[in-house]
Amino acid sequence: MTSTTTKPSPADIRRARAENPKARERDVASQLCVSEADLVAASCGAGVRRIRADVDAFLTGAPSLGEVMALTRNESAVHEKIGAYEKPVLGKHASMVLGSEIDLRIFPRSWVHGFAVEKGEGSDIKRSLQFFDAAGEAVHKLHLRDASNVEAYEALVASMLADDQSDEIVVTAAPAKKADNDDDARPHADDLRERWSRMTDVHQFVTILRDLKLSRRQAVELVGPEFAWRIDDDAVPAMMRLAAHEALPIMCFVGNGGCIQIHSGPIAEIKPMGPWINVLDPTFHLHLRTDHITDVWAVRKPNVDGHVSSIEAYGADGQMIIQFFGQRKEGSDERREWRGIVEGLPRVQQSSAA
Secondary structure, eight states: OOOTTTSOOHHHHHHHHHHOTTSOHHHHHHHHTSOHHHHHHTTBTTTEEEEOOOHHHHHHHGGGGOSEEEEEEOSSEEEEEEEOOOSEEOOSSOEEEEOSSOEEEEOGGGOOEEEEEEESSTTOOEEEEEEEOTTSOEEEEEEEOTTSOHHHHHHHHHHHBOSOOOSOOOOOOOOOOOOOOHHHHGGGHHHHHHHHHTOSSTTHHHHHHHHHTOOHHHHHHHSOTTTEEEEOTTHHHHHHHHHHHTTOOEEEEEEOSSEEEEEEEOOOOEEEETTEEEEEOSSEEEEEEGGGOOEEEEEEEEETTEEEEEEEEEOTTSOEEEEEEEOOOTTSOOOHHHHHHHHHSOBOOOOOOO
């Protein structure tokens, strides 16, 4: 991000956008050294309206839109689901959408900037609601489809319209991510293994990390091969192809600081394209930059039904890019076929964590 003295003006941003009409907003913003939210805001009054980043209002109104596309991404993965925003559950610190297709975990604190965006002309207008964090990074987007209720969309936008409709916003630089210090983490290894072994629910994992002041990446490397082991960097595409071949229902999680989006079900059409591996199914699209993956882990967490296995891919910054589970019903052990895939993926030789 440039300083405020060198930041392009909204007019400069609009001009650059007009000169690159087919380029993705994220790419144009990067070239201009501004955030994606800055880029969108620059068109306020010309197809863009500022709306309040009010999660409760958004989730209350979104079900009336009918079939839409939900999009959540991070730097390395884009997760798109087609369906309806069914069964919203509101919460001060975390909210949820528990639909049969669109399944979200939302963290309202990270929702800072909101926009209603229209592109195109006449009958070919593309409409979306887009939300960004304080640094101007996208946390979640909703795109209307041909079957969506446009009248309900306009009513929702009107109810969320912001008083400030200026074409410039204030963004704050994202806080620097604290680098993992393995020397600080290593003394917690025995405590981590002991607490890990006593888990009865996978959601207890977050509490363990918080109590021991460990990152997720530190924990999987530290806990030892009984519970986590490194697997080949090509394990994610390999797993996807195996799951597709066996029509095995899986769960795929992609998230950022403000939203986690989940696919549950089988995957079928797997398409590599350059560094990307893509899923191109009727209601689920996934786009994953495999060249951003620096390490992949198979992770086993105990629960009351036995244990749950996941595959987790991390980037160079130690942040998790994407996570996979086998789809299962609450109260039952995970599918034998999923466990077989996870345990059969090639392992990377590790030194002892002790």
